[in-house]
Amino acid sequence: MLKHGILGLLNYSAMNGYQIMTVFRDSLSFFWQAQTSQIYRELQMLEEHGWISSKRMEKENKHDSNMLFITEAGRKELLRWLKEDNPKNIVRSPLLMKTFFRGECSIDDNIDFFKKLPQQQAVFNSNKDDIYSLNNAYTKNINEPLKALYWKFTIDFGVMYEKMLFQWCQNCISELEKIKESDSKGDK
Amino acid sequence: MLKHGILGLLNYSAMNGYQIMTVFRDSLSFFWQAQTSQIYRELQMLEEHGWISSKRMEKENKHDSNMLFITEAGRKELLRWLKEDNPKNIVRSPLLMKTFFRGECSIDDNIDFFKKLPQQQAVFNSNKDDIYSLNNAYTKNINEPLKALYWKFTIDFGVMYEKMLFQWCQNCISELEKIKESDSKGDK
C-alpha cells in the first residue's frame, strides 16, 4: 500500500526521499503514517521492480539528493492498483479491542475513558480549517482542481469520522450514566 | 494488541488455541482479524512472559487439546493495559490512500468506485440484527450484563461507521455528479 502511495506522489512530480517523507508527515499523516526507514526501504523495492528510477543530483547549495522519477511501468502499476477491485476491508481497531474488555474496569473509569477519547483519537493534528486551507493552497499552486477534489474527499472523511467518534462516545457515556442512576436507586 | 486480546478472552475462561481462533473469527472479526498461525505464535510469547499457562488435556472423545489459562501476572498485565493512556491513534487507511489518488481515473469510474464502496467495505459479514442477537445470546449465557454492554458498544461503533461511510460516499457521488453537469453545460 505504501508502495502505491509513493508511486502516486512521484506521479505528481519527481522528489527525493526526504521530500516524500515530508509529504506523508505534513499532508497524508491523517490517513497514513510512514517512517523514513520504511520509505527508503520501499524505494529500493520500487526501483528493483523497475517502477521508479533515480538520479543523483549535485545540488548547488544543498546536500546531494537522490531524485526519484516514476517510470512508464510505474505509471502502469499505479493505474492497475487504482482500477483493481478493493479487497475486503480488514479492520484492526485497537480502540475497539480495548473497549470490548472494559467490563474489567469500573463504570466511573469507563465514563472517564469515553470522555477523553475524542481528544486522544483526534484525526487531525491541527484544526480542520487549517487542513482545508492547506488543501486550498495546494490546489491553487498545482492548478489541478479535479485532483484536489479527491484530496478534499479524504479530509471530509476525517471530519465525518471525528464527528461520529464524538457521537459514539456521548452515547456510551449516557448509557453508562443511566446504569449509575438505576444502581444508586436500587441501593436505597 | 493481539496479545492483550487473547489475554482478555482467557480472562473470561480457559480455552485452547482453536477456540480462541473461533472467537476471533465469529465474534471479533469486525474489529480485529487474526490467523491461527499468529495466534499460536502469540500464545508461545504469552507463556514466555508468564502471563498464561498451559495444560495438555487428554480429551475423552476428541483430539488432545492444549488448554490455556491466564495467570495472576497475566491478569495484572491485562488491567495495566486497560488503564494505560491510549497512545495517539495511528491511522492507516487503504481506502483513503486510494481515494487520494483517484484524480488519475475518469469521473465516471470514480462515481462507480463510490457506489460500490459501501458494500465492499461493509463492517459486518452478516446483517446487523444477527450481530446484535448473537450478542444478546452471549449475554444470557454468560450472565454478566455489564460486560456485555461494552461488547454492544463495539457493535454500535460498527453500525455508526457503516452509516457514516455510506453518507460520505453519497456526498462524494453528488459532488462528482455536479461537476459532470457543469462540464456538459460548459461544452455546449
Next chain:
DNA sequence: TTAATCATGTAACACGTTACATGATTGC
C-alpha cells in the same frame, strides 16, 4: 554556537500474511 532542518540510510525486532503439513473426529 546551537538547534532545527535537510538528507540518506542500516539493523534488529515486532507484527501480520500466506502457504503448507498433519491427523483425528463428526455428520451426511
Next chain:
DNA sequence: GCAATCATGTAACGTGTTACATGATTAA
C-alpha cells in the same frame, strides 16, 4: 466414503517500528 470441523503447528515472507549513525546547511 467424503467433506467439514477440530486441533496444532512451521516456514518464509512482507510490512511497520525503534533505535541508531552520519554529516551538511540554515536560521535564531
